[in-house]
Amino acid sequence: MPVVRVTLIEGYPAETRRLLGERLTAAVRGTMAAPLEGITVAIEEVRPDNYMRGGTSRVPGAPSPDPQALVRGFLEAMEARDLDRASEYLAEGFVMTFPGGVSFSRPEELAAWAKGRYRFVRKTYEGFDTALGVEGATVFCFGTLSGEWPDGTAFSGVRFIDRFEVEAGKLTRQMVWNDLAETLHG
Structure with a gap:
């Protein structure tokens, strides 16, 4: 063994x-x-x-921040609409890409875009997976979305998966996949 x-x-x-x-x-x-x-x-x-x-x-080097904890912190700040705190997690050049190929680099851009799409959205996590690499980590989180459409109608049980790239203790990229469009038009 x-x-x-x-x-x-x-x-x-x-x-x-x-x-x-x-x-x-x-x-x-x-x-x-x-x-x-x-x-x-x-x-x-x-x-x-x-x-x-x-x-x-020699003395020990600083421990690296846990990539999963960084992702969770960012997502919690975004859900709370604490955009200043969310921005602290982001590296220079950060890009987030949503379904349809829509990309943003700042939480404020996402919040403005989302205003006309839904009143609010909450995530229920089923799991987090982390893949470590030499230069950083990739963190996947997945679960379901719930919230309200602009007219106040509730939605729930919408599948999602987010993929984050983390380098030097900062988020460098987020890619988002979800079934919101299918729920709205289904």
């Missing part, structure tokens, strides 16, 4: 070590047919005064 040993400089938070263990386990499981209970990840720590690289003592 696979055993993965990792040595970190002492000082990383428990949450960072937990995430590293889960992600290494997932990487092993996705690479070989090892049973989950057979995969061991051992995280060892070395004190900064007992570690040198290039003749220089």
Whole structure:
């Protein structure tokens, strides 16, 4: 059974070590047919005064923000229409693309476009999936939409999926797919 040993400089938070263990386990499981209970990840720590690289003592780097938490924070801010807070999650050059190929770069643009389409929309999440890469992560969230059309008629159970690209702790791209048009015209 696979055993993965990792040595970190002492000082990383428990949450960072937990995430590293889960992600290494997932990487092993996705690479070989090892049973989950057979995969061991051992995280060892070395004190900064007992570690040198290039003749220089080192300190731990900052943990990367959890990409899924960034996506959740952005979506919560958008749902609350806290557009200033939502903007804090976005990288320079951020682009969001909605059904029909409509694209925006700022939350204010989306809010203005959506005004004539619905009064409000809420998301109920069925799940989040994160794929980690060398330069960042891709986060998918999916579930159903509910809300009100401009005339006050309620809608619910509308399928959606959002795909986010995350780099350096910021959202760089969002792609949205949903069945709102089918619900309106169906």
